[in-house]
Amino acid sequence: GAGVSQSPSNKVTEKGKDVELRCDPISGHTALYWYRQSLGQGLEFLIYFQGNSAPDKSGLPSDRFSAERTGGSVSTLTIQRTQQEDSAVYLCASSLGVASYNEQFFGPGTRLTVL
Amino acid sequence: AQSVTQPDIHITVSEGASLELRCNYSYGATPYLFWYVQSPGQGLQLLLKYFSGDTLVQGIKGFEAEFKRSQSSFNLRKPSVHWSDAAEYFCAVGARRSQGNLIFGKGTKLSVKP
Numbered sequence: 001g002a003g004v005s006q007s008p009s010n011k012v013t014e015k016g017k018d019v020e021l022r023c024d025p026i027s028g029h030t031a032l033y034w035y036r037q038s039l040g041q042g043l044e045f046l047i048y049f050q051g052n053s054a055p056d057k058s059g060l061p062s063d064r065f066s067a068e069r070t071g072g073s074v075s076t077l078t079i080q081r082t083q084q085e086d087s088a089v090y091l092c093a094s095s096l097g098v099a100s101y102n103e104q105f106f107g108p109g110t111r112l113t114v115l
Numbered sequence: 116a117q118s119v120t121q122p123d124i125h126i127t128v129s130e131g132a133s134l135e136l137r138c139n140y141s142y143g144a145t146p147y148l149f150w151y152v153q154s155p156g157q158g159l160q161l162l163l164k165y166f167s168g169d170t171l172v173q174g175i176k177g178f179e180a181e182f183k184r185s186q187s188s189f190n191l192r193k194p195s196v197h198w199s200d201a202a203e204y205f206c207a208v209g210a211r212r213s214q215g216n217l218i219f220g221k222g223t224k225l226s227v228k229p
Contacts, residue, residue, distance in 0.1 A: 003158075004158070031215055033215070033216055035219075040221070041221055042119070042205065042219040042220050042221040042222055043159075043205065043207075043217075043219040044219075045216040045217070045218070048215060048216055059216075091158065091159070093159075095215065097215075098215040099215050100146075100147040100209025100215050100217065101147055101166055101209070102215065103161055103164070104161075104215075104217065106151075106158035106159040106160075107158050108156070108157060108158045109158060
């Protein structure tokens with residue numbers, strides 16, 4: 001079956017603009033994760049969903065970041081008033097359930113460049 | 116707090132040579148341990164994982180890793196590297212009681228010389 005898909009693959013935006021990043025998880029996966037990969041850094045955890053619920057939003061870098069998930073499927077990460085430090089690759093992953101022993105399947109990522 | 120350290124940012128090995136990538140973790144108990152590989156322009160792919168039991172685990176593409184509790188290490192090894200192994204490798208830990216997110220190291224980039 002299809003893996004995790006993300007769109008767009010690349011996004012270039014101007015500072016101050018809002019952007020939406022989309023993630024389509026593997027069908028049947030109830031858990032969905034967002035990570036950020038900055039140049040030279042590892043992956044930074046942002047937020048996770050169990051179904052449509054995001055119990056802990058403390059990993060989001062600022063209140064300009066928000067995320068939602070609808071129908072237990074597609075998720076959108078929104079960054080408002082983008083800043084240059086938001087430039088990174090945003091990775092989405094999904095798994096069968098919320099527990100560390102479940103393998104997380106990653107999408108190819110969205111490369112965000114803020115000019 | 117949990118953390119993962121990958122001491123080597125970049126490693127170059129010759130094709131056919133053996134490989135060992137280092138990973139040290141900080142966690143109060145035995146965590147779940149993972150190695151992922153990221154090829155250019157690709158998402159992360161799971162190579163192998165350790166949960167419990169035999170401390171030497173086998174993964175895909177001929178990779179293996181050994182969990183050493185006394186050293187808080189989970190080093191990745193391959194006896195003979197192929198040019199297609201050139202990629203970035205990430206070690207990650209997951210807490211046994213957690214929301215499921217993984218803590219990643221900063222990665223080791225592997226280059227392979229012909």
